[in-house]
Amino acid sequence: MKVLKRKTVALSPQGHAHGQHRPSAEELFHAPGESPAVYSITKPVAFAQGVGGTHFAAAMIRCVEGVRDWAAHQRHLVGHIKVFIENGSKDHLWLASTGKRISVQSSPGWDAAVSETFQVHFTAIIFGPGQDHLEEIVAEHIQRELSSIQP
Amino acid sequence: MKLVIFGGFLGSGKTSLILSLAHHLVNREGSEKPSLVILENEIGEVGIDNKVLQAGGFSVKELFAGCICCTLTADLVTTLNDLHEKIQPKWVIFEPTGLAYPKKIIETVNQYGKGIERIVVIAVVDAERWEELTEITPGLIEGQVSSGDLILINKCDLVDGVALQAIREQVRAMNPRAEILEVSATSGIDTRIWGKVDEGPEA
Numbered sequence: 289m290k291v292l293k294r295k296t297v298a299l300s301p302q303g304h305a306h307g308q309h310r311p312s313a314e315e316l317f318h319a320p321g322e323s324p325a326v327y328s329i330t331k332p333v334a335f336a337q338g339v340g341g342t343h344f345a346a347a348m349i350r351c352v353e354g355v356r357d358w359a360a361h362q363r364h365l366v367g368h369i370k371v372f373i374e375n376g377s378k379d380h381l382w383l384a385s386t387g388k389r390i391s392v393q394s395s396p397g398w399d400a401a402v403s404e405t406f407q408v409h410f411t412a413i414i415f416g417p418g419q420d421h422l423e424e425i426v427a428e429h430i431q432r433e434l435s436s437i438q439p
Numbered sequence: 440m441k442l443v444i445f446g447g448f449l450g451s452g453k454t455s456l457i458l459s460l461a462h463h464l465v466n467r468e469g470s471e472k473p474s475l476v477i478l479e480n481e482i483g484e485v486g487i488d489n490k491v492l493q494a495g496g497f498s499v500k501e502l503f504a505g506c507i508c509c510t511l512t513a514d515l516v517t518t519l520n521d522l523h524e525k526i527q528p529k530w531v532i533f534e535p536t537g538l539a540y541p542k543k544i545i546e547t548v549n550q551y552g553k554g555i556e557r558i559v560v561i562a563v564v565d566a567e568r569w570e571e572l573t574e575i576t577p578g579l580i581e582g583q584v585s586s587g588d589l590i591l592i593n594k595c596d597l598v599d600g601v602a603l604q605a606i607r608e609q610v611r612a613m614n615p616r617a618e619i620l621e622v623s624a625t626s627g628i629d630t631r632i633w634g635k636v637d638e639g640p641e642a
């Protein structure tokens with residue numbers, strides 16, 4: 289499985305990406321608080337044999353559940369967790385959660401399609417954890433659930 | 440060009456509502472040049488909502504900016520002026536990040552934007568998370584609600600009537616002038632609501 293990790297934009301006070309302006313907690317929230325940690329990647333996934341849409345979706349749902357439950361356990365506020373996945377035939381699956389339910393929507397062909405390649409776009413915006421810690425946790429959940437998929 | 444800005448916290452339902460409005464506008468215009476462009480600014484290197492909107496068949500442009508609060512106003516103005524010169528769409532819908540203050544965006548667009556007849560700001564309120572968010576980030580929520588010309592209290596399917604009434608009262612206190620409507624993006628939006636966006640007074 290090839291992992292292509294793109295640069296994440298650190299919005300924590302240490303790693304703000306904007307050249308001129310660094311938002312303080314007060315500016316963002318007008319209240320004590322902090323900027324969120326952001327995990328945002330595109331990850332191409334390939335299997336030796338085709339994997340069904342329902343099967344792949346179930347793994348991705350477990351992954352979002354895992355990150356959500358971790359955030360809840362740590363009492364971190366979830367900005368959102370969103371995932372968009374395309375399979376080899378351009379069907380797509382969209383998952384989103386703000387910390388409670390997980391909504392799952394897909395194009396009509398997704399469930400029945402069997403594909404060897406998937407493109408996973410994953411963004412988690414969480415208030416509370418350090419940037420590195422969030423990256424580590426989310427990457428771990430993605431890795432675990434993807435490797436649980438048996439074609 | 441008419442510019443519709445959707446303000447509201449992360450996950451409040453902006454993209455779901457934009458999908459509904461975009462369908463309404465395209466259906467109404469029929470085969471005539473649809474003339475709708477959606478501008479997306481998202482937190483994080485990889486955009487998700489822009490892909491959702493593209494999958495819906497709409498023309499979407501991503502705006503890039505490292506900073507989530509000053510929110511790209513320079514990039515936005517450049518893009519709007521470029522659209523005005525090259526495409527002249529009838530409608531531009533802009534979704535800033537869930538941490539943006541629409542007021543800053545409106546000020547910049549008013550000052551530097553060309554060819555914009557009217558700006559409508561829709562403030563989206565997440566009914567499910569109202570209590571939590573007004574506690575954790577009151578300044579941002581108030582900033583977003585107070586800038587709305589129209590306020591959509593979304594996710595009404597997830598809260599009861601008593602909670603909704605309390606939200607409505609607090610929203611009203613933050614914004615005495617705007618119309619406040621209760622909606623649920625996932626259960627479908629009455630097209631009369633989008634008619635309000637459509638037929639409002641010219642600027």
Ligand SMILES: Nc1nc2c(ncn2[C@@H]2O[C@H](COP(=O)(O)OP(=O)(O)O)[C@@H](O)[C@H]2O)c(=O)[nH]1
Binds near residue numbers: 383384448488594625
């Ligand atoms: N139950 C319910 N869920 C909704 C509603 N509107 C949006 N959602 C869900 O809330 C999540 C975030 O919605 P989205 O449109 O992406 O919000 P955005 O982050 O503000 O653009 C998604 O899982 C949506 O399916 C609604 O009216 N009711």
Ligand SMILES: [Mg+2]
Binds near residue numbers: 454
């Ligand atoms: Mg959105």
